[in-house]
Amino acid sequence: MxxxxxxxxxxxxxxxxxxxxxxxxxxxxxxxxxxxxxxxxxxxxxxxxxxxxxxxxxxxxxxxxxxxxxxxxxxxxxxxxxxxxxxxxxxxxxxxxxxxxxxxxxxxxxxxxxxxxxxxxxxxxxxxxxxxxxxxxxxxxxxxxxxxxxxxxxxxxxxxxxxxxxxxxxxxxxxxxxxxxxxxxxxxxxxxxxxxxxxxxxxxxxxxxxxxxxxxxAGWSTRPRRLKECAGCRFWDLCRPLLEEADDISLVLPGDRARTFRERGIETVGALIDARLGEPSALAAAWRAGVPVLRRTEHVMGPRADVEIDVDMEAYLDQGAYLWGAFDGEDYHGFVTWSEVGGAAEAENFAKFWDWLMQRRAQAHRAHQSFAAYCYSAHGENHWLRASARRFAGRYKGVPSLAEVEEFIASDEWVDVFSWVRRQLVGTAGIGLKVVAPQAGYHWSDDDVDGEESVNARRIAVAGGAEGERARAELLRYNADDTRATARVRHWLREGAQNVPVLSVPGSAGPAGR
Structure with a gap:
């Protein structure tokens, strides 16, 4: 049947x-x-x-x-x-x-x-x-x-x-x-x-x-547990009240992050707080208090250079990078192609971005100034820097060799702001840019745009027409916001992130326990 x-x-x-x-x-x-x-x-x-x-x-x-x-x-x-x-x-x-x-x-x-x-x-x-x-x-x-x-x-x-x-x-x-x-x-x-x-x-x-x-x-669960994917699930509004009623530990530690605690019999947020297990318990207490981010250390620092450029890249699935955005502290520069990725249009766009970035770097060196280009979580940018060089170097004018890209990535002039955040801050919902930047006082123009939505917008943008023009403008705003948010987080770290409490074990005399 x-x-x-x-x-x-x-x-x-x-x-x-x-x-x-x-x-x-x-x-x-x-x-x-x-x-x-x-x-x-x-x-x-x-x-x-x-x-x-x-x-x-x-x-x-x-x-x-x-x-x-x-x-x-x-x-x-x-x-x-x-x-x-x-x-x-x-x-x-x-x-x-x-x-x-x-x-x-x-x-x-x-x-x-x-x-x-x-x-x-x-x-x-x-x-x-x-x-x-x-x-x-x-x-x-x-x-x-x-x-x-x-x-x-x-x-x-x-x-x-x-x-x-x-x-x-x-x-x-x-x-x-x-x-x-x-x-x-x-x-x-x-x-x-x-x-x-x-x-x-x-x-x-x-x-x-x-x-x-x-x-x-493996069978099926009889009750929900929070996973990363819950935020994009149609049943989240049904599951969230059940999790909150149970005070389930996955509200703070989603997925496998709670496994070791469950094995110790700790199933709820309250039990995790009471267990006084250092950072996990402090995070649980912060979540309960509605505090999204904590400082790991009393004194927070941020990277600094004379000439600073913030970079963010947008790719379409795994097919190619169509937008390289840069914020120089005053203006946003978007290097974009609305043609299909994988060929000459993508290569030429990448070459323009690389040439602009290297010219700004050279100008700083000639003026005896320090230079740094920043991004937030360099994994994606590093992947597409390398992939663009592998695919296009030697075939299209202005595309750097893989050796040039590797030299730049390995240098002190390419800085991952996320690594600075990770060493000094911890968050109850992670420490992604969309979590940290609002704590630094930055808010996006389009609150409902994220990585998933940007993929949909790209498909519409390529098609053209009135809807395509709106999608193009949205993608450029989104990318510009990411670069400006990265810059704001850098400055906020340099200011000491003073609006964020210091992490401490619940019940201790530290700031987070007061």
Missing amino acids: AADRTSAVTPSDLVGCRFRYPQRRAHPEIEPLDSDKARRARLHLARAEVLALLPVRPALGDGRRRAFSRIDLDADAEDADLATLEALAAEPTILTGAVLTGRDNGTDWRVRMDALIRTGEGTYRPVLVSNHRVARPHETRTTPMIPTHRLGLGKPVEAGYRLRHHVSDSHRLAMAARALVRMELADAKGALIGQDRRRAFVVDTRALQPALDDTLA
């Missing part, structure tokens, strides 16, 4: 929160959030790109007698699983929009598979479209790959890539492969198509089955 689509477990139910699925079953009336809908819209576009690339007939050179057929299904149709079984009976070369079902440990599950590709042995390989970067170029490792337009027609070749693991993608492929095994139609392989829609990377679906078994056997 086909699994009921409203109650069947989906791959997304198996990732992260173990209370989301019970909430989804209990409250089907609660609509997905706008961020969820936008994420689905991006995936819909990705699937459309891949469908347009998949073959519809043999190509020249494949031979006229080669049998080929393609069936396209509507995976959102009510009876999509039954339509999939009927379509498989016709033995198509390519079947898109397939929905497969199964049952394990008393749990019905349902998975959408973007394509099923028939092999020469009459079995099928599941093909999954993802908005993740599923593989990265690699100098020594290889992975079997087949061009998307040759699926069903060609054979894989070894390509210089290394696969990247994403749990949600793995569970989807594993489910599809399991359903095909039970129909005696399974090949041992599957394929992943990520942000590079032109390439399908072959994976061994057998290796994915143990993790799926463990996840399906």
